[in-house]
Amino acid sequence: MQTYNRFPVTVIKGKGSYVWDDADNVYLDFTSGIATCNLGHVPDTVKEAVSNQLEQLWHCSNLYHIPSQETLANLLTANSCFDQVFFCNSGAEANEAAIKLIRSYNTTNKNIVTFEKSFHGRTMGTASATGQEKIQKGFEPLLSGFAHLAYNDYESLTFLANNPPAAVMLELVQGEGGVIPAEQAWINELVRICREKGILIAIDEVQTGLGRTGSLFAYEDYGFEPDILTTAKGLGSGFPIGAMLAKSNVAKAFGPGSHASTFGGNPLATTAGVATMKQLTSPSLLENVNRQSDILFSKLTELKEAYPQIKTIRGKGLLVGIELTDGAGEIVKEAINQKLLILTAGANVLRILPPLTVTTTELDKFIDKLQQVLEAVYGSYSK
Template sequence: MNTYNRFPITVDKAKGGYVWDIDGTKYLDFTAGIATCNLGHVPDVVKDSITSQLEKVWHCSNLYQIAPQQQLADLLTANSCLDQVFFCNSGAEANEAAIKLVRANNPNNRHIVAFRQSFHGRTLAALSATGQKKLHSGFEPLMQGFTFLTYNDFDSLNVLKENPPAAVMLELVQGEGGVIPAEQSWVEELVQVCTNAGILIMIDEIQTGMGRTGTFFAYEQYGFEPDIVTLAKGLGSGFPIGAMLAKDGTANAFQPGSHGSTFGGNPLATAAGIATVTEMTQSNILENCGQMSEMLFAELKNLQAEYSFIKLIRGKGLLIGIIVDGQAIQIVKAAIKENLLVTMAGQNVVRILPPLNVTAEDVSLFCEQFRNVLQTVSEKFYINE
């Protein structure tokens, strides 16, 4: 169906930080499948885990115990402040599960506060929780029970005090909304308000989780413990899987029959997740993410000094937004001609998402290619500057 504006590239194979099209052209991929292939394309450890599981069982349904599912749940709870896990197949499904869990905890209060410019998915409840009117258009009436406040705005927190919702739902870096990090002081005030009023804190880590911002979860950098966290994207290194994690006191509101998924937590998906989480937690990949982030931010700042149409560089870890005075799509298209893949986060934001194990050599290559892209765009669209 006509639901995607696709670029004229047909990817035939991929490995590490590179993809090749059907004509054999090689591209440096700084999209990582939109923050999904955090270990690079076709990582050997994940490939081996899935291949091994293929010889055993692919699907048996959640009527029975699934050993890889339990193993992955143990890994996720051991590396977080959460206690229980529900597995599904995508980020939108994880957020749907989280919304249901909030309602199960609060039968007399269905109200959830989210934030403008947020993105939580395209299924109906997740879309209703998304603070972007352009995505709502044509799909009304949306699910009731959501109110949107201004992100990083202290005055908006007064609404939580005056009319406490059942939960607050937010990203700690708004990804699709423009790569906007939450301010530390604002998060601290938000958490204090929620704690005082007994408001559940639900963090959407679908894009920021699995090491993308330099820690396994982004919430670790803000010094608090959420009640619910949702995961997907990088959890399976490209194999479809989602997860909703919660603390015992919150998770126990679900009982058998409260929620379910035919394919959620299936042996193949959880085998991919086990290998991904194990590699993420037992290698130096998070350290590498931090080092390459510093290198990239420094190089991008240098480019900003050269090209005045770059207005701001922001983000965390290897989730980076380049705000431009103009249309980001022109840069994305020019990059393709330079054999470089980048993506967008709104009309004027170029989003950079390399794999977390990106090398210094590939960062240098990116900077060289991106400089050529900026020069091309400058000459074509900013000739009078």
């Protein structure tokens, strides 16, 4: 069905930071499949692990033990503050699981606070959680029990304190909404109120997690421990997988029969997940994210001085937003002509998502291409 407005490119091959089209043109891919191919395209260790698993077993019901699923659950819990994992196949499905866990944990209060400009998925439950009208319009009646409050806003916190819901659910950097990081002081206050009032904190790390923002999970940088976390995108390096992690006191609200997913935690997906997590948890990978992030931000700041159309550069790690006065859509189209793939997010924001394995040479190439694109769209400006 015509649910995507596609660009005129047919991608047939990928390796590292590059993809090839069907006419053998090579593109620098700074979309990473929208924060999914975090280790670059077709990473060798994941390819090898999945190839070996293909010889052994493709699928097995969750009625039986699946070793790679148990290994991945152990890797996720050992590298986070969580105790238990529910596996599924996508970000929306992970957030659905979180909504159900919240509602089975709190038997009397079923309300969940989310935030304006958030994005939590396209299923009925997660579209209802999402704070964007364009995602919800035409699909009413929505699931009840969601209040969407302003993000980074203190009046929202007063509302939260006066009307405690069962949980808050939020992104620490709003991705689809325009690459908007949560302010530390606002999060501190939100966490304080939630702890005081017994409100669960569910963090949607579908886009931020798995090294994207410079730590394995973005919550680590904000100095608190959520009760629930959702992840997906980067967990299988492109193999579909999602997971909902929870602290044991919350996870115990789910028992046998509470929730299920046929493919969730499937042997192929969790094998991809194990190989991915092993690489993501190596210190050199996160070091690279932080090093290249500093370089990228400083190069973009230089570019901002030359182009008055660049309003702000923001984000965290390698989740970077360039807010423009206008023309973001045109720039993405012109970038394709320059053999560069980038995204938009929200209104007039370019979203830059290189793989976490990106090199400084590739960043230089990106800046050269972006400059050519800006010249083509805006004309040249001198300092």
